Amino acid sequence: MDSRQRFAAACQFAQTDRVPVDYLAHSQTDRKLREHLGCGSEEELLDRLGCDFYYLPSRDISQNEGFLPCYRGPKLPTTATERTCPLGIHWTRGAYDSKFCVDEAIAGPLADAHTERDILNHRWPTAKDFDFSGLVEYSEAHRDKVIVGGLWTAIMGDSFRLHGFQNFMMNIALKPVLIKTLIDRVTDMYLDLNDLAFSHLKGKLDVWFFGNDFGSQSGLLMSRAMWCEFFLEPIRKLTDLAHSHGLKVMMHSCGGISELIGDLIEAGVEILDPIQLTASGMDAGRLADEFGGKIVFHGGVDTQQVLPTATPAEVGEHSAGVLRELGRKGGYIFAPSQILGADIPVDNIVAMYDAVK
Secondary structure (H helix, E strand, C coil), X not given: CCHHHHHHHHHCCCCCCCCCECCCECHHHHHHHHHHHCCCCHHHHHHHHCCCEEECCCCCCCCCCCCXXXXXXXXXXXXXXXXXXXCCCEEECCCCCCCCCCCCEEECCCCCCCCHHHHHCCCCCCHHHECCHHHHHHHHHCCCCEEXXXXXXXXCHHHHHHHCHHHHHHHHHHCHHHHHHHHHHHHHHHHHHHHHHHHHCCCCCCEEEEECCCEECCEECCCHHHHHHHHHHHHHHHHHHHHHCCCEEEEECCCCCHHHHHHXXXXXXXXXXXXXXXXXXXXXXXXXXXXXXXXXXXXXECCCCHHHHCCHHHXXXXXXXXXXXXXXXXXXXXXXXXCECCCCCHHHHHHHHHHHC
16 A cells, blocks of 8 residues: 555555554654654655655744745744744744744734724734645645645634633633634634635645644643534534545644544544543543544654653554554554654654554
8 A cells, every 4th residue: 555545544444554654743853863864854754754644834824934935915023033923923933934843922912802893803814915836846746645734723722822821711701702703713714724725735635734722631621512612613614624625634632632522523523633642531442442433543652751751662562552552443543642852762753663563
């Protein structure tokens, strides 16, 4: 099987020659691993690890600067240490154009928003501010792999960064109409921008990958009922758009989100990342029993405790165990439980990927 056939079979929970393999890493980790393995390019590294996926650049218009080659909107204030993104959120600089690293938000322009009109009058990015046609060449150059793209679409993350996290969480209860207006406006913006990106990449994109952290180490950040009230329909609209372009949908959420997995399946999510097994309610065996054959698991190899501190032999044993548990009903993509951080020894990363072989 080639990468695309392997991925298609996994999405159907069917037999594959081996599980599909993915690689997501901090930029420092990436540099150290390339040097360790003698890989001169991203392509060489992906091949060395047996990776079946390629992530397009320009995936996030807020958390890092990777979108800039596609940006055509008003000039964005930038200094050597700080910047403002197209949504008007103020950030420190440090991630630059990394595919997976993010900057730290300083302040949002809607921190003092009190009415729905305050939100609607904000200067929101539009499709006229972007040109995603330059991504076509990246997709065409990597057609031997499964192409992952589209915008990160953090309808919760960007909402609370615009309004302030404390304001956002408090006003979910105190001013639900205000917060619903904010989430819906962010969603509408991303529907327009993703439609533009998907149209430029028609027939050249396989997976839309988006992310919102709905969980913490100990469980959901809000009740399931409250989550359904604010997020179920927006996610359904976004997945419907991706499906209309013939794409598979992969969603990222950290933390203990087992209560939401059934709702995510209902909303059209087909692949769930990153399967943080150390979080509450995220036991691999239980997840496989309850949701195996219904949603594809992506991740699970522990970046919190095992990969940073274990021996390579222990990493190999752990990785093989995760693969067996999450993959026993098919529908598993081998990957870390977060991006591979700079605190992880390169020997342990090699041991992780060698476990698949």
